[in-house]
Amino acid sequence: MTSDEKMRLLWVEHLNRIKNDQDEAAFAELFDHFAPRVKGFLMKSGADASLAEECAQEVMATCWHKAHMFDPSRASVATWIFTIARNKKIDVLRRQRRPEPEDLGWGPEEEPDQDDVIVLQQETELLGRAMAELPAAQRELIERAYFGELTHSEIAAETGLPLGTIKSRIRLALERLRHAMK
């Protein structure tokens, strides 16, 4: 296991400590790492520094309150925090409702399978590494898409990213769930 993979599992561990023990030291470390990233994301998406600061604090507070909803067999901590920050952006910067797909009803009630957690976190790490290794121009294009600097018709259909593995893994989990619901 690489040090980056260990880091991802460490963040999962931090969220567990926040969920189970209201651990403020774990939260402080999570905050140090993610709050500036969330703030930067919001500023690049068009917020001024003081609004981005305020929203980043609210996003991190939501992480605390919703720690029990986090399922590490479905998402990495970075993915999960991104979705919270993205919804904050739509709510505050764009002042729109965000229609969400129907929930499949998988709650975090059951303890996720540890092997599923490790594989999901590893595959996220592989995708992250592939992104870091993309030619600068291509990586910049993806970033601009996520910061809202490109319209949907300007977004290239080919990202050049190995999305296949992660898609199959998610698909597998969905099929397992559908099967369990029958």
Add this chain to the structure above:
Amino acid sequence: MHNEIKHHLTDPILMAYAAGTLPEAFNLMVAAHVSLCDHCRARLDAFDVVGGEVLEQQAGNAVTMEAGSLAATMALISGGPADEIRMPERKACGVLPGPLQDYVGGDLDSVRWKPIGLGVKQAILPTSKDASARLLFIPAGAAMPDHGHHGTEMTMVLQGAFQDEEDYFARGDVEVADSDMHHTPIADVHEDCICLAVTDAPLRFNGVLPKIAQRIARI
């Protein structure tokens, strides 16, 4: 049912939904389609992962939090969770998937249709003004007027089916039309066809008279 969808959302649309940069009407289309389509749900989740990695790789940007930021956040936390907008309780997926039911206020029997001629009816859904979303009712076997597009138009079948110059579209299938495309969808004869249509520009009909009708009907 879930495996029969043949026409899916495009990568750029899914990526823009994950990024949170689409107009509300297009978000509604994505949420409605993904409710019916596990294939696109998995693809969408993958684009959330890409978003997480864009966030993770922000390291070199030298953005810092203000002094006392963590303490301020702890104070926010001790104030309890922020009030969240409670969505009305959803019924199970009917003809309308859950996200559409939220906009209509119920399933198909709650839609307030307005006739727009030749048996075709529509109901405009309340979204932000940068794009529009509406439900369309086309009687079995009837045709929609021939029309071109200025921007992007996406149409998803919710009931029945339609055929146009491109292909055959049934429940869950999405047709994406851009400004080059002129098409005449015809509803399948077996059942009245109900679709969700979203567009980021007004449709244009061929001819002068329809233009006036268009202004009145907002299609």
